[in-house]
Amino acid sequence: MPDTITLDIASDGIATLTLNRPDKLNAFNSLMLGEMVAAFDRTDADDAVRAVIVTGEGRAFCAGADLSAGAETFDYERSGGWNGSDSPVRADGSVDYANPAVRDGGGILGLRIFASKKPVIGAINGAAVGIGATMTLPMDFRLASEAAQFGFVFARRGIVPEGTSSWFLPRLVGLSQALEWTYAGRVFDAQEALAGGLVRSLHAPDALLPSARAFALGLVEGSAPVSIALTRRMLLAGMGAAHPMDAHRIESRAIWARGRSGDAREGVESFLAKRDPAFPDTVSQEWDHVADWFADPDYR
Structure with missing residues (x-):
């Protein structure tokens, strides 16, 4: 059984993938990465699945990367990256950028969502910050709770946008808006996300999942x-x-x-x-x- 997500496949063909670390605000770690990729492998292989909804358990969608490693959270040389590979630093101090340990874990997930054979709908129920925001970009649609918040906070953590967001974000919201959100790194509310073109629609918290399910069914019913x-x-x-x-x-x-x-x-x-x-x-x-x-x- 997965430890960080749940996957429910309903009889109507709508699968719901729920990030399930509510005590950690569904913070993203290497285990969640592997389990989410495996879940999309499963939904792709199951012809009964017509669409996938991704949401979060509790009051957050995903509050970003798990920072429990402290200041070295993003130091992949020390951590072995997302897959525990050997260090890409050669004996002479140069970096082997082809080493799997260099790969960004959020990008691995983003490319897997990009490759989904079924429509993917984000039902963003709360805070979606860092990887919590960028993982939604390769999804087909983003519906949000009125209580949701978003943040591309990378510059404030001393890093840069990840999760394939430098490709998706400007295409979704335009270059100027993408630059504003990523330069400032501030957290903004659902209304600003709607006005900026990041989300399709806003919903009362209790109505978010029912609205996402109804929307998903409307996309696939009657279509091959x-x-x-x-x-x-x-x-x-x-x-x-x-x-x-x-x-x-x-x-x-x-x-x-x-x-x-x-x-x-x-x-x-x-x-x-x-x-x-x-x-x-x-x-x-x-x-x-x-x-x-x-x-x-x-x-x-």
């Missing part, structure tokens, strides 16, 4: 799971494309492959018959046929 998985990957990949031709290349392959699928036949037949569709294709069966379209290892 394989089409959703492909659409998510196509749009995320497109944010980094150099030219519209890159999008055209992927779209052409996807339309050709999907057009001859059982899902496409069912989509048209159910529409003409004015009935709900029953799409036959599954993500687990179909994904291997299209994975090479997204050959960059960062997508996996």
Whole structure:
């Protein structure tokens, strides 16, 4: 059983991943990293899962990195990084930046969320600071409690943004807003997050999870799971494309492959018959046929 999270998969196909260290304000550590990555591996492999909601237990979403190591919390040379690898410092004092110990743990999680084959919705119930804020950026949507707070506090800790946030944050909120929040490193309220484009909507605390579940169901009911998985990957990949031709290349392959699928036949037949569709294709069966379209290892 996981120690730092819980994962509940409801009969309607909505999975809820809950950060579960409430006595530590759900502070992020290496165990939580591994358990969250494993949870997304599980939801990707389970064709019954249609979408994933991520939230926190207690009064915080995630208050940031676990600082119990004190001043050396971010000194990966001493700690072995997130995976306990040998020190990347060579005998001559130079650094082997290819060593796994150099990798940022928040970025490992961010890339795993980025690669999810199911929509991911953040239900931010309280403080989301540091990695607690950046882990939400690769999620498709962020819904927040009116009591939530956010903070990209890295400069105030003497470090820099992590968790793939330097890629996601300016794309989500614009460069100027991203710079303001990361330079100042201040904690700001949910209303400012909404005004700045970080979150989709605000909800009363008791209504947050029900609203997130209703929103998730509205996204996936009546839509083909394989089409959703492909659409998510196509749009995320497109944010980094150099030219519209890159999008055209992927779209052409996807339309050709999907057009001859059982899902496409069912989509048209159910529409003409004015009935709900029953799409036959599954993500687990179909994904291997299209994975090479997204050959960059960062997508996996």
